[in-house]
Amino acid sequence: MRKMLLLTSMLTALSASALPALAADCDITVGLVMELTGPAGEYGQAGAKSVDMAFRDFNEAGGVNGCKLVTDTRDSQSQGTVAVDQATQLVNIKKVPVIIGGIISSVSLPILTSVTGPAGVVQVSPASSSPTLTQLGRDGKTNGVFFRTITSDALQSVAAAKHALGQGLKKIAIIHVNNDFGVNLVREFKEVYEKLGGTITSVTPYNEKQASYSSEASAAMKGEPEALYLISYPVDGATIARAWISGGGPQKFMLNDGMNSSEFISSVGAQYLEEAYGISSGTSPTKSTEYFNANYEAFSGGIKPDAPAADRSYDAGAIVALAIAKAGKPESAAIKTAIPEVVADGGEPIYAGKDEFAKALGLIKEGKPIKYEGVIGPVTFDQYGDITGPFRLWRIQGGEVKTVGEMSAEEVTKIKAEIQK
Numbered sequence: 001m002r003k004m005l006l007l008t009s010m011l012t013a014l015s016a017s018a019l020p021a022l023a024a025d026c027d028i029t030v031g032l033v034m035e036l037t038g039p040a041g042e043y044g045q046a047g048a049k050s051v052d053m054a055f056r057d058f059n060e061a062g063g064v065n066g067c068k069l070v071t072d073t074r075d076s077q078s079q080g081t082v083a084v085d086q087a088t089q090l091v092n093i094k095k096v097p098v099i100i101g102g103i104i105s106s107v108s109l110p111i112l113t114s115v116t117g118p119a120g121v122v123q124v125s126p127a128s129s130s131p132t133l134t135q136l137g138r139d140g141k142t143n144g145v146f147f148r149t150i151t152s153d154a155l156q157s158v159a160a161a162k163h164a165l166g167q168g169l170k171k172i173a174i175i176h177v178n179n180d181f182g183v184n185l186v187r188e189f190k191e192v193y194e195k196l197g198g199t200i201t202s203v204t205p206y207n208e209k210q211a212s213y214s215s216e217a218s219a220a221m222k223g224e225p226e227a228l229y230l231i232s233y234p235v236d237g238a239t240i241a242r243a244w245i246s247g248g249g250p251q252k253f254m255l256n257d258g259m260n261s262s263e264f265i266s267s268v269g270a271q272y273l274e275e276a277y278g279i280s281s282g283t284s285p286t287k288s289t290e291y292f293n294a295n296y297e298a299f300s301g302g303i304k305p306d307a308p309a310a311d312r313s314y315d316a317g318a319i320v321a322l323a324i325a326k327a328g329k330p331e332s333a334a335i336k337t338a339i340p341e342v343v344a345d346g347g348e349p350i351y352a353g354k355d356e357f358a359k360a361l362g363l364i365k366e367g368k369p370i371k372y373e374g375v376i377g378p379v380t381f382d383q384y385g386d387i388t389g390p391f392r393l394w395r396i397q398g399g400e401v402k403t404v405g406e407m408s409a410e411e412v413t414k415i416k417a418e419i420q421k
Contacts, residue, residue: 026067028330030055030320031074031090033101033111038078039177039208039233042263043103047126047313048073049300051100054317054352056299061357064325076102078208080110087115097332098122098324100316103309104233105130105181108148117142121332122339124320126313127258129153130180131188137384145336147385149312149319149376151281153181156257157188158412159279159391161196163405164229164254167277167395171199172254173225175216175232175240178205182231185256189229195419201225208236217243227252227275234259234308238267245272254278258308260394260401270399277395279407281387282311282376288352292375295353306401315374318352319343322372325364340381347371349378 032051035044048071055069063069072094074086083102090096099116101123102108108128113136116123125133125148134152136142164172174189176182182205190200201223206216217240220228228244230237230253237259245251245268255278265273292314296305303310320335322342327334341347342360347369350360360370371378379387391412393405 027070028064028067028324029070029072029094029096031087031094031096031099031101032071033074033076033083033086033090033099033107035078035103035107036073036075038076039236040078040104040107042234042261042307043127043258043309044076044078046300046303046307046310047101047103049303050126050296050310050313051317053296053299054314055321057352057354058318058321058357060354062361064330065328069321069324072096076107078104078107080106083107084110084114087111091115091119091121096121097330097335098124098320100124100126100313100320103127104179105133105184106179109133109180112136112142112146116145120145122147122320122335124148124316124339126150126316127309128181129156129257130184132180132184134384134386142385144385145332147319147339147381149316149374149379149387150257151388151391152386153185153188155409155412155416156279156281156391157185158192158415159393159407160229160254160256161189161193161198162407162415163277163279163393164193164227165196165198167275169227169252169254169277170197171201171224171226172229173201173220173223173227174203174229175213175220175244176203176205176230177232177236178207185231192415192419196415206232206236206240210236210239213240213243214247216240217247217249220244221247221249226250227254229254230259231256232259234261234264234267238264241268241272251275257281260306261308262304262306265396265399265401270396273396275395277393278401280392280394282390282392286351286373286375286377287356288315288373288375289377291352311375314352315372315376315379318357318372318374321357322350322360322364322370325361342370343372343378343380344369345371345380349373
């Protein structure tokens with residue numbers, strides 16, 4: 001009897017010790033390469049938390065056939081070379097089927113060209129807007145594995161130029177970050193803005209992580225501009241804006257979408273930004289928006305839901321999760337095919353959160369189509385992984401970013417076509 005009890009105890013102990021190993025074997029790891037430090041650190045920290053939140057919600061809804069999605073998060077340090085090294089480890093050693101990231105284009109581009117594209121591993125960027133990413137797709141250099149939950153600067157620039165002129169900003173100076181993102185956005189914006197009747201008095205590039213930007217601000221003031229178009233990130237952007245204001249520059253600004261940041265506003269001073277305008281890709285609020293805004297700050301440990309890239313990073317995580325469920329297996333080729341399908345028109349609308357994801361999983365098992373309508377609104381992907389959708393026009397008032405209008409994708413496309421005639 002004693003031997004029997006001992007044997008039973010041993011078997012019970014062995015079974016219990018095996019459970020975590022079996023659970024771990026079932027986990028599906030998704031790689032995250034985010035800008036957790038460096039000039040874009042605010043973006044990456046918010047983005048990583050958003051993906052974690054999306055996966056938490058998805059796992060609580062049932063996961064992929066009972067298996068959990070987990071993240072292996074790496075810091076790119078806002079540097080392309082570091083990002084490539086981290087992505088290479090994730091793909092070659094961890095064998096991840098998907099990488100979410102980077103946030104900024106100067107990180108996403110080298111990951112795509114050096115790692116995910118050649119390896120055929122899916123990559124989803126929440127916030128990289130460089131037109132170069134589209135061109136790589138057109139040139140057949142991405143293997144169709146790249147997707148992003150933000151519109152290309154080729155379209156954003158049209159909305160930005162139209163919005164700036166609509167607010168009376170007809171004579172502007174530009175200060176921009178000197179990387180692929182900044183250079184491309186300036187080129188696209190300049191073409192549209194000038195053809196629509198605006199005047200650009202100067203274009204001043206800047207290098208990141210400088211203690212002072214007084215010389216750049218002084219250079220940009222030549223030609224007596226009426227406003228400044230600041231293409232930057234929140235930390236450097238606040239330093240540049242303060243230098244511009246203290247140097248006597250007009251307190252009128254056009255801002256890129258990533259400057260939609262409470263940290264930027266508080267660092268500069270809300271009183272100086274009452275005539276600051278910007279655009280973001282996205283639509284009117286959905287049930288996903290309401291859910292995210294109500295729950296993100298508590299989940300993230302204090303990061304506000306309007307933090308740069310937070311909203312679209314949740315959507316990136318949700319789309320990846322639903323695509324893996326749709327594919328039925330953690331294989332890049334199947335996930336690549338499934339990503340456009342989970343946001344395609346004609347599917348049952350699905351929103352953010354555990355209950356909605358549980359509904360989606362049920363529909364997927366029944367072989368029925370779904371359409372995830374995210375925090376940034378309903379989007380679809382074209383053949384190059386770009387999203388199509390309207391733009392939100394905003395301004396800063398009383399220290400808060402407030403929506404003042406919307407520009408449809410059709411209107412943007414029409415303007416783009418007319419100026420290229």
